[in-house]
Amino acid sequence: MTTVLIADDQPLQRLGFRMLLESQDDLTVLGEAANGAEAIRMTAELHPDVVLMDIRMPGLDGIEATRRIVATGDRTRVLILTTFDLDEYAYAGLRAGASGFLVKDAQPEELLLGIRSVASGDAVVAPRLTRRLLDAYVQHLPTGDGTAEVPPPGDARLSALTEREREILTVIGKGWTNTEIAARLHLAESTVKTHVGRILAKTGSRDRIQAVILAYDTKLVEPS
């Protein structure tokens, strides 16, 4: 019997998942969480085999909730679901330690299959995302030794950034162009581009605009 916790801020979405899951003999829904904080609390209490995690939730989002659940070292696996098929979420989600990543418009059978796969220790990625993920990650693969080191405490989605990268992100958030950053920080523009590229990859931002928004949302940059 596989136990599941549903974490989604939309009651109707939860209802749909619950109905689907409870129609299966081998699946049990242990509970429902409406935000990331609840998901963490209920996971610690109920120890589900799988957490069905929505990304966009009020307060603590699904990425950070995933990161913290995985960090406990518990057996619980996280299967991330989102309405968007944007790969930036996949990057961040998988980096946070999720065991899978599916899009919500998947066929019910896909979802059920995904849950069972994840529960048994495997990982699943929506076929639509697989190609892009491979392309993006193939160069980073040699470092994948599996010893997931716990990210430094403090910020949420910024934890993977180095000190320098956080500096760069700050000025990106102020609206500086690559040329301006290079000039004012006494760097070559190619260096700036390298930094920016890594920042986008690590934070799962599609472009510098998403990075600006991230800088504001994380209060790395304050409104003036």
Next chain:
Amino acid sequence: MTTVLIADDQPLQRLGFRMLLESQDDLTVLGEAANGAEAIRMTAELHPDVVLMDIRMPGLDGIEATRRIVATGDRTRVLILTTFDLDEYAYAGLRAGASGFLVKDAQPEELLLGIRSVASGDAVVAPRLTRRLLDAYVQHLPTGDGTAEVPPPGDARLSALTEREREILTVIGKGWTNTEIAARLHLAESTVKTHVGRILAKTGSRDRIQAVILAYDTKLVEPS
């Protein structure tokens, strides 16, 4: 007995709706449509009392489907649902002749209430949207008392913008690309570019990144 047609491209979402609706004695689900064209065809055939219409669907979207269904003069009412609480959808949807507009993260009770209200000829708008709709439309109303002109909301830097331009700036602030804006607001990309260009000129922003920052600074967009 109230008959309902569900139009949504996501199977799981449809399942959630169907389960909820069929748990009610006075509601019957006549069928499910996965896109706008199907919704129109099935409505013409089945004459449901209410169409539960998702906005974002492949091919013919919910707005246009609503427009055509309403244009038939049939008794069928359209209740629009979306995952977004963005008012631009409300504008378009209500202009297209929808009888209601709810967000998907509504409580099930809200949805049921909305369906019954719409079926009985009333109209419903999610409370969260009502204020903004009023704010946006009050200036289009015949200025009854002739007193205070409604001042443009927020910062002085936004005062030169038209209503539409403020809408566009809002979604720019959310990080949407021109392509996404065009798709989600049902515009040509060239139109979006025209709008964006005028916004940048009027606000004195050198690029959309400055515009994003402006949107945050003026609280046109709030950090999430």
Next chain:
DNA sequence: GCCACCGTAGTACCGGGGTACCACCGCCCC
């Protein structure tokens, strides 16, 4: 009736942003 403004749409063009890939150096730490 005319004009200004708004929203829509198009074409053509250029430059910066982002990606892919590679390389070197100076740390620090097994």
Next chain:
DNA sequence: GGGGCGGTGGTACCCCGGTACTACGGTGGC
């Protein structure tokens, strides 16, 4: 000493964003 990582720098390439026009229907005001 070897290896990983962070910071720096380079080249080549493509695409989106932004600019500069033009255009046309609708609406409201004078």
